[in-house]
Amino acid sequence: MGPFDKKIATRTGPAGKEGDFEQVFKSHFKALHAYAFTFVKDRDLAEDMVQAAFCKLWEKFGDLEIRSSLTAYLYRSVYHECLNHLKHLKVREAHVSHTRHRQHTPTDDDPGGLEAKELAEAIHHALMSLPEGCRTIFQMSRFESLKYQEIADRLQLSVKTVENQMGKALKILRSRLAAHLPLILVLTLLYFANPA
Amino acid sequence: MTDHYPQITPPDDLLVKHLLGEGSPEEDRLALEWITATPDHARYFSELQKTWQHSGDLEIPESPDEDEAWKRFRTLVSAESTPPSRVISFRKWLQVAAAVVVLLGAGWLVIKQWDPLHRTITLSAANQVRQVTLPDGSQVTLNAHSTLSYPGNYGAKTRTVRIQGEGFFDIVPQKNRPFVAETNHLTVTVLGTSFNIHDRKHSTEVVVETGRVEVTDGKSALYLGAHEKAVFSGDKRQLEKQSVHSDLYNYYRTGTFQCNKTPLRELIATLNEAYQAHITIENASVGALPITTTFRYDQPLDSILAIISQTFQVTISQKGNRIIVQ
Numbered sequence: 422m423g424p425f426d427k428k429i430a431t432r433t434g435p436a437g438k439e440g441d442f443e444q445v446f447k448s449h450f451k452a453l454h455a456y457a458f459t460f461v462k463d464r465d466l467a468e469d470m471v472q473a474a475f476c477k478l479w480e481k482f483g484d485l486e487i488r489s490s491l492t493a494y495l496y497r498s499v500y501h502e503c504l505n506h507l508k509h510l511k512v513r514e515a516h517v518s519h520t521r522h523r524q525h526t527p528t529d530d531d532p533g534g535l536e537a538k539e540l541a542e543a544i545h546h547a548l549m550s551l552p553e554g555c556r557t558i559f560q561m562s563r564f565e566s567l568k569y570q571e572i573a574d575r576l577q578l579s580v581k582t583v584e585n586q587m588g589k590a591l592k593i594l595r596s597r598l599a600a601h602l603p604l605i606l607v608l609t610l611l612y613f614a615n616p617a
Numbered sequence: 618m619t620d621h622y623p624q625i626t627p628p629d630d631l632l633v634k635h636l637l638g639e640g641s642p643e644e645d646r647l648a649l650e651w652i653t654a655t656p657d658h659a660r661y662f663s664e665l666q667k668t669w670q671h672s673g674d675l676e677i678p679e680s681p682d683e684d685e686a687w688k689r690f691r692t693l694v695s696a697e698s699t700p701p702s703r704v705i706s707f708r709k710w711l712q713v714a715a716a717v718v719v720l721l722g723a724g725w726l727v728i729k730q731w732d733p734l735h736r737t738i739t740l741s742a743a744n745q746v747r748q749v750t751l752p753d754g755s756q757v758t759l760n761a762h763s764t765l766s767y768p769g770n771y772g773a774k775t776r777t778v779r780i781q782g783e784g785f786f787d788i789v790p791q792k793n794r795p796f797v798a799e800t801n802h803l804t805v806t807v808l809g810t811s812f813n814i815h816d817r818k819h820s821t822e823v824v825v826e827t828g829r830v831e832v833t834d835g836k837s838a839l840y841l842g843a844h845e846k847a848v849f850s851g852d853k854r855q856l857e858k859q860s861v862h863s864d865l866y867n868y869y870r871t872g873t874f875q876c877n878k879t880p881l882r883e884l885i886a887t888l889n890e891a892y893q894a895h896i897t898i899e900n901a902s903v904g905a906l907p908i909t910t911t912f913r914y915d916q917p918l919d920s921i922l923a924i925i926s927q928t929f930q931v932t933i934s935q936k937g938n939r940i941i942v943q
Contacts, residue, residue, distance in 0.1 A: 443687060446683070446686075446687055446690060447683045447684070447687055450680070450681075450683040450686050450687070451680040451683055454680035454681065454686075455677045455680055458675075458677050458678070458680075459675055459677070462675075464678050464681070467680075468681055468686065468689075471686075472686070472689065472690055472693060475690055476690075476693060476694060479694050540671065540674070541674065541675070544671060544672055544674060544675060545675070547672070548672070548675075559672075562637065563669070563672055563673055564673070564677060568639065569634075569637075569639050584630045584633075584634060584639070585630055587630070587633045587634075587637070588628075588629035588630030588631075588632070588633045588634075589629065590633075591629060591632075591633045591636075591665050591668060591669060592627075592629040594668045594672055595664050595665050595668040598668050598671070599664070
């Protein structure tokens with residue numbers, strides 16, 4: 422049982438619902454927002470994804486019996502919101518390629534701009550190829566800088582599982598980025614040659 | 618993507634632990650041992666390292682303030698002053714109910730489709746006359762543009778078919794299982810006979826060739842013997858018995874239009890159906906002229922009309938797709 426699951430199970434009235442819910446919301450919001458951002462690459466859109474996931478939780482809160490951890494549930498929920506959103510966007514492909522990189526499109530005078538853009542695209546694609554559980558664990562390690570033990574506690578998994586999933590994540594990402602790795606080396610050298 | 622290391626199986630879990638400083642001293646030692654074993658191993662590990670580094674390149678902006686986000690969330694859900702679960706539950710129930718209905722319907726359709734006993738077999742004759750043998754050996758000649766359907770369990774207890782358009786039935790006698798043909802207006806029940814059903818939009822005709830049949834429109838019933846016909850008029854909603862004075866109705870089965878002192882208007886009406894034509898007779902006395910001859914169905918309509926024109930000295934003219942006899 423995680424810290425929040427107990428409260429869900431013993432919740433009695435609407436007041437309790439609200440109090441608990443606010444706590445859950447505020448303690449998870451930023452991490453989930455960062456997570457959603459790696460999918461949709463837009464700050465506002467990322468918030469929409471997280472809000473949508475919380476709306477769904479709100480509807481069920483109190484009736485919901487979450488077998489695993491609430492944190493894992495929320496990550497999974499955001500993951501699916503994002504995938505659904507991207508699926509819809511795919512229909513409007515032209516629009517997608519515009520928004521996706523709106524914030525990252527390097528200017529013309531940015532040296533190596535095209536390569537950087539390609540690399541960013543490759544990293545995004547590589548991340549998209551990770552299965553849900555694997556991606557959540559990778560996210561928590563890479564972008565929330567959590568230790569294996571902390572991740573295991575929050576997701577109510579064994580440390581061994583976190584180890585396996587992290588090994589798997591890096592293995593997949595490396596193989597996906599393999600073609601770009603020499604490029605990465607060049608870019609790194611460039612970066613060290615002329616630090617911005 | 619190409620992988621440069623088909624020949625090695627890297628201990629990824631161990632390497633990543635080492636990379637992230639999660640390894641125990643013993644694990645770190647093992648990892649280093651592997652990495653330094655061959656240049657390929659070293660290269661693999663450095664690629665993992667770079668992958669880790671650059672996966673962090675995705676620039677993640679500072680996330681919005683959670684207190685502000687909470688306020689936005691509250692406005693999003695504020696429409697519900699009471700716990701929303703009830704309202705939502707009701708909607709959910711509706712969704713569930715709808716889903717159940719859809720599933721049941723789909724299931725029924727699937728069963729209907731796959732269970733040979735419940736499957737409906739439908740046979741259509743498009744542009745040409747079609748010969749159908751029913752499971753009991755009975756023969757049906759289906760006129761063009763007509764449809765015959767019967768259940769997959771035809772013959773198990775009853776022998777029931779449905780017909781739209783026109784068909785000639787030659788039914789194998791079976792004492793305990795009457796044969797039933799249904800049309801939009803009539804139900805024809807027989808034990809073993811041959812008869813013709815012609816189901817039109819506004820009327821239905823049943824002509825008996827051999828044996829006896831029972832015809833009912835739901836209100837009244839008629840018993841027909843050989844060479845008798847029942848005509849149901851949709852306008853009058855009435856069923857009446859008439860005598861048959863030509864074998865014209867049989868044209869699509871015999872391939873001939875047999876006229877034996879048949880009034881011209883009857884022949885013309887049959888030709889209209891057979892050739893999908895629009896022939897009208899302007900003059901009632903011409904329509905009453907009796908004709909005795911046999912035309913073949915595979916003959917072009919023009920040549921039939923030419924013969925009619927010569928025989929009766931009538932003019933036949935064409936206006937658009939309408940043919941006028943006068």
